[in-house]
Amino acid sequence: MMAALSGAGLLAGPAEASESGGKGGSATLVPMDEIAVPIIDGARMEGILRFTLVLRAHDPAAAARLGTSIAKLRSVAMVAGMDFARLRVSPFSAVDVNHLVSALDKALKAADPGISQALIIRVGAAAQ
Secondary structure (H helix, E strand, O other): OEEEOOOOOOOOOHHHHHHOOOHHHOOEEEEOOOEEEEEEEOOEEEEEEEEEEEEEEOOHHHHHHHHHOHHHHHHHHHHHHHHHHHHHOOOOOOOOHHHHHHHHHHHHHHHOOOEEEEEEEEEEEEEO
16 A cells, blocks of 8 residues: 655755745755665564655755755654554554654654654555
8 A cells, every 4th residue: 555645845856945045935855765664563574664755954054964964864764664663554554644744753853953844755554
């Protein structure tokens, strides 16, 4: 089961967002590669939770800093995703995207104050 989410402002990549220089309230977006974490039930691996994020930075300077620390931020997102998958995901039902984005947003903002919002652009859970 795979769902794609989109929203206003996600159509522009980080280059287009930063070229506007912050004019007109345009946000600076930093994409992350897809993250896959196991769905564990007891001692068994039930499936895989996959999600793709875009980080909205407060400003172009914060976006540049996020780009240089993307490996650390990916690690933070993986840990938060693993915790979420362990507690709230089944490969046989829809993913609660609101809870997932809340958990990721909280963890990523704690890791870097330059993040204004974590945006999920794709999420899905599948049995293995």
